[in-house]
Amino acid sequence: MRIAVLAYDQISPFMLSTPLLVFGEPALAGGHRIDVCASQRRLSAIGGLTLQARYPLKTAREADVVILPGWRDAAEPVPADIVAELKAAGAREAIVVGLCLGAFGLAKAGLLDGLRATTHWAFADAFAARYPKVAVDPGALFVDAGQVLTSAGVASGLDCCLHLLARIAGVGEANRIARHLVVAPLRGGGQPQLLERPAIGSSADRRVSELLAALRANPASAPSLDELAERAGMSRRTLTRHIRARTGGSLGEWLKHARLARAQELLAAGARGLEDVAQRCRFPDAHALRAAFRTELGVTPTQWLALQRLD
Incomplete structure (x- = not known):
């Protein structure tokens, strides 16, 4: 190209x-x-x-x-x-x-x-x-x-x-x-332009980064916010504030982007069956996965796959 x-x-x-x-x-x-x-x-x-x-x-x-x-x-x-x-x-x-x-x-x-x-x-x-x-x-x-x-x-x-x-x-x-x-691959287009950032290199910032990295590696997991707060050693409210400052939205919104990225990886690698891909990425069903593609990427999964074949 x-x-x-x-x-x-x-x-x-x-x-x-x-x-x-x-x-x-x-x-x-x-x-x-x-x-x-x-x-x-x-x-x-x-x-x-x-x-x-x-x-x-x-x-x-x-x-x-x-x-x-x-x-x-x-x-x-x-x-x-x-x-x-x-x-x-x-x-x-x-x-x-x-x-x-x-x-x-x-x-x-x-x-x-x-x-x-x-x-x-x-x-x-x-x-x-x-x-x-x-x-x-x-x-x-x-x-x-x-x-x-x-x-x-x-x-x-x-x-x-x-x-x-x-x-x-x-x-x-x-x-x-x-x-x-050395940039994050999961910043979706819908994220806001203006974000309040925590202090760079702070202990809390590092702990939140580690949590998000673990969730990115396994976006099909679904720990509760309380479980994540306990793991990070901070209150639910404080964790929510740090996640919003780092990602520009809620944990749920960030997870949707992470799960969509994982679905893209699976489809690009040759995975077949949208229901199976949806289940592996913790979407309720194939319909929800299609809706996520249309909302975030503006295309269906089939259309997105066709775009990957462009020379």
């Missing part, structure tokens, strides 16, 4: 590096090609850096995935040549991704009309006012609307790219890359 990243003058090196880290060598072994394309060969970047883009914008016309990694200023219109490439990608049914303020470019190209989308929370109101045809979700980390994906600010671009990698190469590969990057 060919992936094009659209670069521009005054780009954030972090935003540019996000898709390169997830999809590019040496981390990825899937054989996908990723090209950085720009309207000018030499680009300035934040921090006084100068970058050199090897490929012109028109190279993006050969890509299966086109990514706009942010935009330098929400108040400044995205240039017509970038918008034209986004429109062309949409017209040929390529996957188009807008990371952070890159959503403004997708909206300008008309690719988000009638769809749910997100962007950095600080600019969500301006985004909604400028593009009233877009259903703006100011709280989501990322939104997968099928052919188009958008993410919230900065670091959530990693979550969005990992999610897309799971669609393209399978959840196992996405988890492998997440481990390589």
Whole structure:
């Protein structure tokens, strides 16, 4: 699969590096090609850096995935040549991704009309006012609307790219890359952008991390909150507060994401029978598993499996 990243003058090196880290060598072994394309060969970047883009914008016309990694200023219109490439990608049914303020470019190209989308929370109101045809979700980390994906600010671009990698190469590969990057593989798009975090390295934080790691390894288990609180050596209320601060939601919500990720792994590994997969991941039945896929991933299990076969 060919992936094009659209670069521009005054780009954030972090935003540019996000898709390169997830999809590019040496981390990825899937054989996908990723090209950085720009309207000018030499680009300035934040921090006084100068970058050199090897490929012109028109190279993006050969890509299966086109990514706009942010935009330098929400108040400044995205240039017509970038918008034209986004429109062309949409017209040929390529996957188009807008990371952070890159959503403004997708909206300008008309690719988000009638769809749910997100962007950095600080600019969500301006985004909604400028593009009233877009259903703006100011709280989501990322939104997968099928052919188009958008993410919230900065670091959530990693979550969005990992999610897309799971669609393209399978959840196992996405988890492998997440481990390589030392980031959590289970941040679902519905998690809130703004989280209160406990003190880094605190004893309570480590204990909660260990609990979540154990549950992630065996998401079919169902210890009660009281049992987990006793295991962590803290009150039920304190554990609930720490889990919410770390995950952005309740233990039950986090477990749903963990169980869905496990179901993806099983299906990608060749497991047959949705009822069996549902039981192994502690969903009530196959209907509940299908509902979880549609809610979180926007597709059925069968459709999701078909996406894993994309070249």
